[in-house]
Amino acid sequence: MDASDIRILSAASALPGPPVDNAALARRFGLDRLWEQWVDTFIGTGTRHLAVDLDSGEITSSLVDLGAEAGRLALERAALRSSDIDVIVFASATPDALLPTTVNLVAERLGINDIPSYQLQSGCSGAYQALALARQLLLARDCRNALVLGGDVLVKHFDLTIDMSKLPPAELVNMLLFGDGAGAAVLTRDKLPGTTALRRVVHRVTGEGRAPGQSVEWFGLADRHLDKPAAQEDYKAIEESVPLMSAEIVKEILDDLHWTEHEVDYLLPPQLSGKMAERVTETLNMSGAEEITCVRETANTGNAVPFIQLERVLPQMVGGDRALGITVESSKWIKAGFALERV
Structure with missing residues (x-):
């Protein structure tokens, strides 16, 4: 298959x-x-x-x-x-x-x-x-x-x-x-007409030698009173890295599928923040693709984000439409993406 x-x-x-x-x-x-x-x-x-x-x-x-x-x-x-x-x-x-x-x-x-x-x-x-x-x-x-x-x-x-x-x-x-x-x-796995094929899903850990951009602690009974923050983020490092890593994953998927950026109808960019989504979209420069974003209304909902974007884009897609979803996780620098095509 x-x-x-x-x-x-x-x-x-x-x-x-x-x-x-x-x-x-x-x-x-x-x-x-x-x-x-x-x-x-x-x-x-x-x-x-x-x-x-x-x-x-x-x-x-x-x-x-x-x-x-x-x-x-x-x-x-x-x-x-x-x-x-x-x-x-x-x-x-x-x-x-x-x-x-x-x-x-x-x-x-x-x-x-x-x-x-x-x-x-x-x-x-x-x-x-x-x-x-x-x-x-x-x-x-x-x-x-x-x-x-x-x-x-x-x-x-x-x-x-x-x-x-x-x-x-x-x-x-x-x-x-x-x-x-x-x-x-x-x-x-059923080949149903009028459905959306998940052509590719890729994810790569790329954090070797790089400090985490985000950390979230888990406190147990032995350490819950330690003087350390539950969560913290190096936003400047994220601002510098996310657009570049987004471009890398887009290139990998397009090359793998033999698609060009002009053949992509919808772009689902990372949703760290509204400003970051704008920066990533500007870096990718895929002006022919409609941006599917939710972060301004929902904020960054972590692992819910791609599903919210899918919920928005799937009803819009018609036969032959293609979409790319992209994310970057800063905890230890993971870049990921998927490609969709309505068939």
Whole structure:
């Protein structure tokens, strides 16, 4: 079976609560109007969805809640039942717990049982890794349909009592860039007419000799009181590296498929921030491709991002249309991408 015969039947997403804009964040943390304008100008994220009520501190959604919601909607859109799924894969950097795994709790919510399940621990590239794994499993095993999910609940790393005005930039930026959410897609090996072929999925670790651009700690009982930040980010290093690495992965995919950039109809760029998406798009200079972006409304939702972009682009594609999805994970510098074609 040709690897390009794997098709995407549907995509869906789930976001917690109402959108929270920059003004609401500023009010909640006692920040001034200049701070709000700085976020709008230099970050470019307008709103995000958070799995916590900022006023009460109450957790409103878990990653399992969001994953199950996205998975259920993806199955409905694919016109499949839970019993039609032969393998399930979930990617996240922020699972609800170390054990039991989020993938198995989501499977239980969806009524999926007695099939192989896989959970990948990764940042923004995890969703691409999950798609690649599911694609290979459909090709190598006696499987017909796969449910692939990704998501993150990053608000768990926020300290709602902290004075944000005193945070160093490497910590503050994490509270501005990210939102919470989950997404899902249904893959099949059936050659159904009018569906979208997943032509390629690639991911490469390229971090040898490079310091991590982002770190997220996991605190256990022995170290939870240590004086170290839960998350921090080297945004300058990311600004320098992401556009270049995005161009590298685009070139690799296009060369592999013998496509030219002028034959790409849709571009799904990395969604670190609104400004970063603009910078990457300018660097790639694929003016003939329509940009599919979500970061200004959802912020960076980690492993949910590609599914939100897929949810937006799949209904727009018609016969012969081609799309490229690109991401760069800065934790230890992973570049990833996929190629789609409506057949």
